[in-house]
Amino acid sequence: MPSAAYKLFRRAILEEKQITCVYNGHHRELCPHIIGYTNEEEKVLAFQFGGSSSSKLPPRGEWRCLVLANVEDVRLQEGPWRAGSRHSQQQRCVEDVDLDVNVHVRKGPRRR
Numbered sequence: 001m002p003s004a005a006y007k008l009f010r011r012a013i014l015e016e017k018q019i020t021c022v023y024n025g026h027h028r029e030l031c032p033h034i035i036g037y038t039n040e041e042e043k044v045l046a047f048q049f050g051g052s053s054s055s056k057l058p059p060r061g062e063w064r065c066l067v068l069a070n071v072e073d074v075r076l077q078e079g080p081w082r083a084g085s086r087h088s089q090q091q092r093c094v095e096d097v098d099l100d101v102n103v104h105v106r107k108g109p110r111r112r
Helices: 004-014
Strands: 017-024 026-038 041-051 062-067 071-077 097-102
Touching: 004 017, 004 026, 004 041, 004 071, 004 097, 026 062
Parallel strands: none
Antiparallel strands: 017 026, 017 071, 026 041, 026 097, 041 062
């Protein structure tokens, strides 16, 4: 059965909402993009655009692979959906993908 954190991150992907949480003792502001499992461990690939981390966060943000067992105080937050630049390599964070915003979330026609 998925954890409470897993359920909130999954909901954030479906609704394209931001997440705030504490991960390994650091406040993070993220947009999760891919969620699932690696070696039976709940994981998410997210774009971190705010907060802090043990390594310096670049001004434009950075992709992060999070183990959901290490996430605390998860909250949904309104705000613009964010993503980094294109990848030249396939992601390796989540092996067994449950939900990928790029594949599963359908958007209506864009307005000009």
